[in-house]
Amino acid sequence: MKRHQVTIIDIAQKLNISKSTVSRALTGHPSVRSDTRQAVMELAQKMDYQRNMLAINLSSSQSKTIGIIVPEFVTSFFPIVIMGAQEIADQAGYSVLISQSNETYETEVANAKVMLANRVDGVLISMTRETKNYEHFDVFKRKGIPLVFFNRVCHDIETPKVVVDDYEGAFKATEHLILLGKQRIAHLAGPPSLYISRKRLEGYKDALRKHRRPVIDELIISYDLTLEKVKIYIKYLLDLSTPPDALFAVNDPTAIEAIKVIKEQGLSIPEQIAIVGFSNDYGSALIEPGLTTMAQPTREIGQVAAQLLLDQIHTDSSVWKPITRVLKTELIIRGSSQRI
Amino acid sequence: MKRHQVTIIDIAQKLNISKSTVSRALTGHPSVRSDTRQAVMELAQKMDYQRNMLAINLSSSQSKTIGIIVPEFVTSFFPIVIMGAQEIADQAGYSVLISQSNETYETEVANAKVMLANRVDGVLISMTRETKNYEHFDVFKRKGIPLVFFNRVCHDIETPKVVVDDYEGAFKATEHLILLGKQRIAHLAGPPSLYISRKRLEGYKDALRKHRRPVIDELIISYDLTLEKVKIYIKYLLDLSTPPDALFAVNDPTAIEAIKVIKEQGLSIPEQIAIVGFSNDYGSALIEPGLTTMAQPTREIGQVAAQLLLDQIHTDSSVWKPITRVLKTELIIRGSSQRI
DNA sequence: CCATTTTGTGGGAGCGTTCCCATGAAAATA
DNA sequence: TATTTTCATGGGAACGCTCCCACAAAATGG
Incomplete structure (x- = not known):
């Protein structure tokens, strides 16, 4: 046999x-x-x-493997982060165990267990939008296995993080719309459970305040990021007695979905309603009109996160230094907000 | 410590x-x-x-892990295949070790070594466009580790494969353009080293022949799939004394790139030139005009491939049954080839 | 009531490495 | 020549688990 x-x-x-x-x-x-x-x-x-790595790993009690847990795989964002991380891991002779949580808390917990069982030397993680309980992360801490959060980070746990300047990005995105002369700027926000949602919302509000515009509650919608629902919210916005003349969406998939719906409704972009997204995903350049967006250094996020993780693994102190690396975003102007 | x-x-x-x-x-x-x-x-x-899986694995001489080697990660195709494969693997209690070969032969070989060293129980693979030597796959055969090819398969080695009906898909795509009344249909083909390129080319030619159209060599361009080159070839085609009035591209990224270039050149799609792609990638629905394409059951490819691999792993015969599963494609008509 | 089967448990080899310690030979030093 | 040092190698424990074999106690049968 x-x-x-x-x-x-x-x-x-x-x-x-x-x-x-x-x-x-x-x-x-x-x-x-x-x-x-x-x-x-x-x-x-x-x-x-x-x-036989199996034997070597057992003998050395380390797997030379890092785990990556991401919420999904369909938008281009996470695959590219993974590419970046893998580059760094490869160079250092580490393998990469990838799993996606499917935006489900239970799956995330299960994935964490698998990582633990496989004795990964460290884990890179971006949480699901549902995750509110952090017990499954604490286990890593108790076992002394480094954890680095990126993108969707957890602030209730002391750990290194890699994020972009969400607040500033949102601020600039909103300001861009204001300077375009837009008066009623709506915001389709993410769930408040996610730190990035909160930060982006804050940036949006502060930009309005700085330019002495009112923050109008009916123009702010927080949703759970399931794209099917975008249609409902866009329709709601367009049906207001005074509908918005601009929209800042929490991320590109949302913005792209919004563009589709708005085009369906026969409104012109950007004349009647201008749109700005966040991320510069693969689709943003393809859709018509092109989506103005705050670009994230996606691949770099993966690289920096992996490097941070490797550093933690190699300095064998049992406490995680809660370094936070904030990367810069950049406004990319395309047709969805161009002055014509 | x-x-x-x-x-x-x-x-x-x-x-x-x-x-x-x-x-x-x-x-x-x-x-x-x-x-x-x-x-x-x-x-x-x-x-x-x-x-401790490390110990369990060593003890049982199996890792309960399957490897997946894909050429790239950026287009939506491979991530979705991986999602499908992971679903099946998860259910069966297998972990997934993913690596991307970056379309480079050397990296593919290195990745195969890593898989071997980690004693994966089986490997799912889609080759790079450069791979012409199959020695690194033979090793798996010699060691009795099941290998399943998908998408970019290798025909010089007896192994299960999961493909779509490339010939038929290309045939239908071309026929669709013919029925649209197009007279000079160009084909931007992949490298002949890839079986799918050859099959799609064949389907294209046979569709022309069936409808008694000439197969014109100057309208057939085989290229290495590096997207930057699309621009050159499209310009070449448009500069012909009688330029084509339709284009069948070997895959969606190519077709999307072609659309961009053609739009830049100021030609109207589909009136002056109609376009059809192959895959139904994420971007195809976004670009303007929408890309007509032969949709592949992407996720299903991953599921079927993983299932086939698991079957091989569990029937411990040392010979691989070279089952080939052919999945169906489906024509999705969008603006890039619509009769207006 | 004794022989036999069943049940739950312990002991220990084996999986393929690494790594520490011991050992004998050769080389360097006194 | 005697003694120490270096060098190349062998032996064997350890890594954490599974699984086979052995064994005692309990349950069963005639």
């Missing part, structure tokens, strides 16, 4: 030396005679020997 | 029983007295015990 694997013992026997010597030759230990090493290397090659 | 992990031995000692019994209790072995099991379970819970 069980196919035999080529082990260092096989090599040792053929060469009539001990497995210790083979191990040393293979790992590049200095105190091995060069002809011995040579012979081992050659035979290993010839026998298709592959070091 | 090394933090102590809670092991079954810790539990055993506290309870004054042997580790065998603890192991049995934890794994649900029948011959354990129920009060013993109860006690073990409770203590395990209380002590934050997490089974």
Whole structure:
């Protein structure tokens, strides 16, 4: 049944030396005679020997693997973050175990368990929009496994984080609409459970205040990020006695959905209603009109987060330094808010 | 330094029983007295015990992990395939190790090594566009590790595959353009090293032949799928003495890029030139005009591939049954080829 | 009531490494 | 030449688990 694997013992026997010597030759230990090493290397090659990470991991009690938990995979944002993280991990010789929580709290908890069971050396995580209980993160802390949050971070737990300047980004996005001469700027916000939703909302409000515009409650809608609902809220906004003449959406998928709905309703963008998103996702340049958006350095987020995690792993202090890295966003102006 | 992990031995000692019994209790072995099991379970819970997969894997010589190697991560296609695969893997209690080859042969080889070293129980793979040497796949065969190809498959190696009806899809796509009354239909094809490129090219040609149209060589361009080059080829096509009035692109990213270039050139789509893509990627519905495309059941590809792989893993015959599952494509008509 | 089966448990090898310690030979030093 | 140092190697425990085998106590049967 069980196919035999080529082990260092096989090599040792053929060469009539001990497995210790083979191990040393293979790992590049200095105190091995060069002809011995040579012979081992050659035979290993010839026998298709592959070091068994399972054994190495067990022996060293570390898996040389980092876990990444993301809420979803469909929009381009998370895949690109993962690319960035993987680059860094690869360079450092780490494998990457990826799982997506599907925006579901239960799945996130289950994924965390899997990571734990697989003894990952650290975890990169962006929470689901539902996550309000952080017990499953505490376990990592108790076990001394580094955790780095990115994008959707958790502020009730001391840990390194990588975020963008959500407040400032939202501020600038809103200001951009104000300077365009827009009078009634609506905001389609994310759920208050997410820190980024709150920050972006704040930036939006402060921009209005700075320019002495009223903050109008009926123009602010907080929703749970399930895109199907965008249609309902847009229709609500358009049906107001004085509808908005601009919309700042919490993220690009939301903004894109909004554009679709507004076009369906026969309104012109940006004349009747201008739109700004947040992220610069893949679709933002494709949709007509192009979506003005606050670009996030997506790949860089992944790189920085991975680097931070690796740093934590290598400094084996048991306390996590709660470093927060804030990356800059950049306004990209496209047709959805262009002055014509 | 090394933090102590809670092991079954810790539990055993506290309870004054042997580790065998603890192991049995934890794994649900029948011959354990129920009060013993109860006690073990409770203590395990209380002590934050997490089974160490590293040890279990080594002991059982299997990792309960499947590997997935994809060429890239940016277009929506592969992430969605992965989602599908992960669903199936999760259900079966398998973890997923993902790596992307970045469309580079060397990286693909390196990734394969990592998979091997981590003793994955099987691998799902879609090759890079450069891969012409299959030695790194043979290793899996020699070691008896199941391999399932999807999308970009390899025909020089006997293995299960999951593909879509590329020939038929291309045939229908081309026929659609013909029925639209288009006379000179160009084809921007993929590299001949990829089976899907060849099949799609064949379908295109046969559709022309069926409708007694000439196959014009100057209208057929095979390129290496690096999107930056699309611009060059489109310009070449438009500069022909009699330029094409339709374009069938090998995939959606190519088609989308083509639309952008053609719009830049000031031509009207679909009146002057109609376009059809292949895949129904995320961007296809967003771009203006919407891209007519042959939709692939993307998520299903992942599910079927993972299922096939799991089947192979569980039937422990050493020969791979070279089952090929062909999934259906479906023509989705949008603005880029609509009769107005 | 003794022989036999069942049930629950303990002991220990094995999975493939690494790494520490011991050992003998060769080389360097006194 | 005697003694210490270096070098290359071997032996074996450890990593945390599973699983086979053995064994005692309890249950069953004639």
